Every structure is written in C-alpha cells, then in structure tokens.
Amino acid sequence: MIKGTPFDAPLYEIDEERGVEARNAKAVVALFTLKRDLSELIPEGLKSLGVGAVWIAQYDISTIGAFKEFVSLIQVEDEVGDRGFYMPYGYVNTDAALAASREIIGAPKKLAKIELTQELDLMLGILERPVGKRLATIIIKPTTRVTEKEILESSLPRPTYMYSLRYTPPSRRGEKGTAHLVKWYITADIHRDAAGDMVAFMGPASVIYDSPSVHDPVHKLEIDAIITATYIEFDLKINAIGILREFKI
C-alpha cells in the first residue's frame, strides 16, 4: 500500500497495483481551443496541441473518500508521441484527495468549493475559492445522447495519459527544490443504462471565468471556441506510470 503520513494513521492508503478507484462518478467536461499559446505553463518535455479542457467531477465513492474535483487541462503530446493532458491547476474539496494528488502524482490540487448539480434543463458546475469568489462556471444543456463509443474513447482513451509537476521544495536556504514531471493515467468506464446505452450526453455549453483571481489563475486557459461539452457517469481508476523528467527549481 502507498500511504500518506502519519504512518500509524495515514491520510490516504492506496493499493499500488490498482491505484485510486472511484465508483459512481459523474462529470461535466468541456474541450475548447485555446486563444493563445500557453507554453509558459507547460514543462519541458511536453508540447501543447492548442486545446484546453475544464473538468468538474463528483466521486460518490472512492478509495480516498467521496470528493469533488475541478481541473484545468491542456492537451499535450510527450516525447514518445503519447497524447494526454497536462494539469496546470486543480482543486478538490477533501484533505485526502488533496494530499494523495499532490504527493503521489504531483497534481497541484488546492482546496476549494466545487459543485456539480442539475438545475432546470442544465448541468451546472462551479468552482469557488474562497467560498463566494466564483472562479469558473460550466453550464451544459445535455441534449444529445452519445451513441458512438469510439467518439468517447477518442477523447477519453484507455488509458488517458495525464501529466503533472510534483515539486518538493528545498529544505535548506540556498538549495534548489526538485520537480518531477510525472506521467500517470486514468481509465474511465462509462456507465450504461438498462437499455445498454452509454450515460453520456453532449450539448451546447458555456464555460465562463466569472471573476479572475491572481491566486487561482484558471482563467489563463483562455477559451477561443468550445469544441465539445459532455456530461458522463462513470467509474474511474487513477494510477501512476513514472517520472519523465527531473528539474531543479
């Protein structure tokens, strides 16, 4: 088991082979073309493909507890030609999800208020930090049932590679900290309803950075045009692959 500290009462415990597992998750995800080059946000070893994404999810059951998540993603290609997403910003609402994300895979999670609800005919996802300071809102009208499995598998392939920068600050003045570019992956199994149809809907969407904040600059992923917006229900596995690069920062 991979354990967080304190070792006699770990904040998280994760099966090394299976990784983090979540059941009965739901998410809204919007893919969009980026208005400008974001090379300054991406570590060496990755190349931006000009597409961003915002993902808001709610995990009702997981091996690190029930939690909610907001992540900003940039579609990238790594040096061996694998396509995936780099995570410049991420948020969760529990301590275990925060610590496991940061310590194991380097996902730069902070605590925030995250909601994913359905109001009227719309799926609504929000990010606030601190509470009351609305950083982002996603609204999707889930009008179109996704029937073609290949389409979902192309945007969420098995596995979907992810990249993040895990940083250990220096412990002495004058020294540099160590950053690791970590490659990891998720596998999402989309639920099917009683009729065998995938629980996945696309539709017109808005992604709004309501009130930009220098403390949480998710708005840096400026949206040129939305490509797709999808609501899905799924089970998820998350596991690490390894360290691609080490930097002294």
Added chain:
Amino acid sequence: MSVVYPSREWMEALVKKVNSDERFKTVGATFEADFLLTVLLDEEALKEYQIPEKMAGLISILKMLPPEKWAKFKGKPEEKFIEKLGLKLDEILRDPLIVDRLDINELARRLASVKLEEIKGAGLSLHMEIKHGEIKRFEPVAPGEKTEARFKIIGGYSAFKQVVQGKADLIQLIASGKLKFQGDLGYVMRHLAAIKRFADLMASIPVR
C-alpha cells in the same frame, strides 16, 4: 452574399474562405488528411431539390465530374436517381455535353414524383485534401471512388446541411450517430484545433 448549398459556388467559397484564413494556416500547419464526404439523399434533399435553384446547385457539382467518370454510376443507386430525373446514363456517356443542356426546371419538377425508397443509397460524394493549413483539392467524385480516403464522413443531406449552416455541431452529430465517421480518431484528437477552425469557417459561409 449567400451561396446555394450544395453547389460549385459553395465549394469555391469554402476553398477561398479556408485558404485565406491565417488562423487555419497556423492551427492546421501539421494537419494532413483527405476526406470523402458522402451526402446521402434523404427526404429533405428530395424536397429541396424540387426548388430549381437547388437543383441547379446539384447539377453544377455533377458538371465538375470528368465525362469518363460517369461510367462509374452504372448499376449504382446514383444511376437510378439520374433515371428518375429523366436522364439516361448511356446517353450521357455517349454525349457528356447533355449535362450542359439540361432543363433545370424540368429536372426539379420530375423530382416531385420520386420516392426515397426508389433511390435509396444514392448520394453526392465530395473529396477534399487538406495540407499545410490549406485545401489543396476539393472536387466531386464518382460512386466507389476515393474509398481509401483517410477519413470518411457519411450521412444524410439534412445532417450535413445543419453543419454547413452552423445549426449543429459536427462532433455532436458524429457522436450521436447522425453522421458516420470512419478513420483514425486518435489523429483527429491530435488536431482538434484545426478541425474546429475548419468547421467554424465552413459554418460562416452564408448559404441558402
């Protein structure tokens, strides 16, 4: 100014629009692909092609086919469609210039009595090559041609029309099965920015 969709004029407007777009040159710089678009006749097409202007648009595309290509219509649903318009494929093959002398109003009128089941599977196939942020070639092809295209999109006239008019999203129509896509989706996902820009440019051409 609006153009008739589909028509030679529309095809030329699309090439001009895409090839003069600096952003597409940038986001599509490494995107290389050829597409076979097969627009199947459906109820909406049968209704709309009864309008002489729309029929003239369709014929303007068919006129772009080199005369020898008409032989490939033989035995295909497209031959039935031509026959229903009162044309004989053998006569076109003997004298391809017949296509230039067609009475568009008469063709449109004849279509009123055609039922979809009589011409099931008939469609208009367009082949497009994109390279270095430009459309290098865009032309109609005969049935059975260019089936080796890297990407194939097949669907009804009404679904394609919604995309062209910007009333529906191409990816949503593919995801919901209203348009069928064949090809390497992984490559598409690497070039989403180019595809999105292309779709936006296409939808920005006013059509009637």
